[in-house]
Every structure is written in structure tokens, then in C-alpha cells.
């Protein structure tokens with residue numbers, strides 16, 4: 001027999017080809033004729049095929065394997081579940097929570113129609129995090145019943161923790177298992193390049209789906225808890241650049257500066273200067289600092305990596321963590337090129353000489369002394385991270401603060417912070433712009449309008465000349481530098497569909513605010529006793 005053995009092949013038990021052979025409903029061992037006698041038998045090492053043929057055995061074996069592969073790939077029933085992935089020869093990839101690629105894979109799986117069809121058990125989520133996935137994958141089912149009572153967006157997601165899904169992807173069967181901290185993807189092939197194509201397709205789809213959104217990456221503890229990664233992603237609807245209202249060409253200059261910087265990569269390389277640029281947006285609360293960053297990211301198609309240095313620490317997946325100097329450096333180094341690192345309220349990042357701060361209280365009471373928030377990051381650690389030579393190319397660092405005077409001069413020296421922009425309370429120009437944004441006139445396109453802020457677009461639109469006239473009247477009734485755009489927006493929200501009412505009542509509102517401000521000031525100067533404030 002042995003001298004007539006022309007070829008032999010062994011494949012392991014849970015390989016797809018074996019599965020295909022099973023589906024011919026053979027009882028193994030079996031002997032059959034197919035361009036030669038073929039014996040198939042199973043032992044602990046797997047399936048063995050032996051072919052006896054005069055001169056054409058290798059070909060017969062190859063044909064058989066090809067047939068099995070064709071059969072396997074065209075079948076409509078999913079193959080047997082791979083239970084022990086470590087014993088499987090099939091290409092397997094594990095995506096851990098905390099790595100950016102997990103976002104792509106999760107959204108991609110979510111977008112597979114067969115997964116959606118296959119399952120009747122869903123995970124219901126109201127978290128923005130999950131709805132973001134759903135939005136990216138465009139496959140979430142929104143349930144209107146729960147939404148109306150709770151005022152929450154509710155999504156049904158088929159990818160429950162603990163679930164396993166099998167679906168066809170191109171010519172291959174894929175098995176995806178969702179565990180609490182990882183996703184395991186097995187593709188029924190032994191060709192690794194197929195897995196890379198799968199990951200690349202997921203990444204491309206994610207980016208394509210996210211064009212209407214800005215991705216905001218948040219730092220997250222790694223599985224082992226000893227490092228931090230850019231893991232969790234919050235997907236935010238794009239804030240159109242046109243909805244940002246800033247005076248004196250600030251907006252135009254900023255955009256031009258950033259574009260010029262992004263376009264000058266070669267220059268930086270030739271001059272051997274790290275291709276990064278720092279911006280500090282400082283000024284009163286509610287004047288548009290955060291809005292600027294989100295609108296800029298949307299305008300330039302950039303992603304935001306958001307760092308909160310003010311919080312001392314927290315637990316994610318039961319792993320306690322806080323950002324310290326080491327993890328901060330790693331985070332700076334691992335942002336993707338051409339992206340924005342955003343540090344809000346940078347004055348709260350680390351202990352300063354001032355340990356307490358005065359916080360106004362509601363009503364008429366005296367301001368309270370509150371401890372300044374701390375983090376494990378030191379000034380030296382932050383300076384190191386900002387200066388790091390391994391920092392990604394084309395990296396914008398944008399810091400915001402309400403208190404520039406509290407910042408160490410080393411932090412904001414050129415090279416670390418190259419551009420400082422002061423945000424002030426609304427000028428007449430901004431007041432007019434804010435009014436226009438709320439009440440678009442009949443010739444305006446809705447394309448650039450900020451649909452998130454109001455239902456303003458449902459009202460019949462006024463003629464341009466009429467809106468301009470009302471905007472002038474509105475702006476003339478409000479003193480410059482008295483209110484933030486956020487306050488003005490708050491007022492206008494009360495008149496979403498009533499521009500005339502907004503103009504008619506604005507003087508009374510200004511007076512009421514002025515009075516409230518005076519009362520607060522008296523309280524702050526101690527002219528009111530605590531008893532006065534109690535009785536308010």
C-alpha cells in the first residue's frame with residue numbers, strides 16, 4: 001500500500017475544510033473514488049486524506065481540496081462554532097477594549113446586515129457611547145416608545161456582551177465573539193492577509209461613516225491597568241464652522257493659521273523643527289472656546305483627543321487609574337497624525353501655589369472657598385509631554401482656560417503655546433451674528449445652519465432685510481461686553497420661533513440680568529448678611 005501512496009494531507013479537526021467534508025455526510029473513515037481512490041480518516045491529529053492513483057494522485061487531492069473549499073465558501077449554513085480558538089489553525093485576531101481598532105471592528109460588526117437579521121436578542125442602550133457606534137454603523141434600531149417618556153435616545157444593539165455571531169464577509173465565514181473586554185474575530189481561512197483586509201475594511205467604513213461626526217477619543221486604562229490608551233470614543237455631530245460667532249476676524253485668522261501649519265509639513269521637516277503647534281484659548285466661560293475646537297475639527301476633518309487633567313482619578317472596568325507623568329507622555333505620543341489634543345481648563349491640571357479658589361454661590365450668599373482640583377500630573381511632566389520628540393507630526397495642542405493668570409509662564413512660552421487667543425464677552429458684531437444664526441432668512445441655505453441648537457428652522461422664514469433690521473435692534477439693546485454668547489443663546493432659546501418677541505423683550509431681560517448681577521456683587525462684597533441670603 002505504502003508504495004502506492006501518492007499524496008497525503010492532514011488538516012486539523014476544526015478547520016473549515018474538514019467541516020465541509022462533514023457536510024457531505026460521510027461517516028468517517030471512508031473510501032471513495034474521485035479520480036483515484038481516496039481514503040479519509042480521522043484521528044487525534046486531524047483529518048487525513050490518502051489518495052491512490054496512477055500518476056495523478058497529487059492533482060486528485062488538490063481537486064478534492066478545491067471542491068471542498070468551493071462548497072464551504074458557497075454554503076449558506078454557517079460552519080461549526082469554533083469553541084477553542086487557541087487550538088484552531090484559523091486566522092484569529094483579538095481586539096482589546098481600549099485600543100482604537102476595537103472601535104472600527106465594533107462599528108463594522110454592527111453594520112453587518114446578517115448580524116442584525118440573525119439575532120432576536122438585543123442589548124438596549126441609552127449611552128451616547130453606544131449610540132455613537134450605532135450611528136457609525138448606521139444599523140441601530142431606534143425605539144420610539146421608550147424615547148418619548150424618558151427623553152433619552154434608546155438604541156437596540158445586537159452585539160451583546162457574551163454573544164457570538166457568524167456571518168459571511170466577502171468569500172469567508174467570520175465568527176465574532178463579544179466578551180466584556182475584548183472582541184475575538186476568527187476568519188475561516190489560514191491566510192493572514194484576509195484578516196488584514198477585514199481590519200482595513202472596518203477602518204475605512206468607520207472613517208467614511210464618521211464624516212458627519214467628529215470623533216472625540218478619551219483616555220482609558222488598559223486591560224492590565226498599568227497604562228493608558230486612547231480607547232473610548234464619543235462621536236459628536238459636526239459643529240459647522242459657520243455657526244461659530246467670533247469678532248474681529250479671530251475665526252478667519254485661526255483657520256488660516258491652522259491650515260498654513262498643516263500645509264507646511266515639508267518646511268518643518270527641512271528646518272528640523274517638530275511639526276506641532278500649540279494654541280491657548282482663554283477667557284470668560286461660555287464665550288466659545290470649546291465650540292471653536294469642535295468646529296475646527298469638523299472644518300478640517302480632524303479627530304480630537306481629549307485629556308481631562310483636572311480629575312484626580314477614576315475607575316474604568318473596575319480598574320482604578322489616574323493620568324500621571326508617564327501615562328501622559330504615552331498618550332501624547334500615541335495620538336494619530338493630523339489630530340488635535342484638547343486639554344480643557346488647563347489651569348486645573350496640577351497643584352498651584354493657590355490651593356483654594358472662590359466660587360460664587362447661587363442666590364445672595366458669600367462666595368465659597370473650594371479646594372482646587374488636583375491630578376497626578378506635574379508641571380514638569382506636562383512640559384515633557386508637550387516637548388516630546390516622538391510626538392506625532394501635524395499635532396495641534398489646544399488648551400483652554402478661564403484663568404490665564406494662573407498658568408505657569410513655562411507652560412505658555414512660544415514653542416509650547418504659539419498662539420494665544422482671548423475670548424471676551426459678546427461684542428455688537430457677535431450679538432448680531434448670534435441673532436442671524438437663530439433666525440435664518442428666506443434666502444439662506446440651511447446647509448451651514450446649526451440644527452442642534454434650536455427648532456428655529458421650522459418657522460416661516462423672514463426676508464433678509466427684515467432679519468437684518470431685527471438683528472440691529474437686538475444688538476443695540478444689549479451693552480457690549482456684558483454677556484457671553486452662551487447667555488445670549490440661552491435667552492434666544494426662549495424665543496426660538498419668535499424673533500419679534502426676542503427683540504421686544506430683550507431690554508427687560510438685560511435689566512433683569514443687570515439687577516441680578518448687582519445683587520450678586522453686593523453679596524460678594526459682604527454688604528448682604530448670610531441671613532439676607534437665607535431669606536432669598
Ligand SMILES: Nc1ncnc2c1ncn2[C@@H]1O[C@H](COP(=O)(O)OP(=O)(O)OP(=O)(O)O)[C@@H](O)[C@H]1O
Nearest residue numbers: 243244245246284285286287288289290291485486
Ligand atoms: N462664540 C460662540 N459662537 C457660537 N456659539 C457659542 C459661542 N460662545 C458660546 N457659544 C454657545 O454657548 C455654549 C457654550 O460654549 P462653549 O462651551 O464653547 O464655551 P467655553 O468658552 O468653552 O466655556 P467654558 O470656559 O465654561 O468651558 C455652546 O453650546 C455654544 O453653542
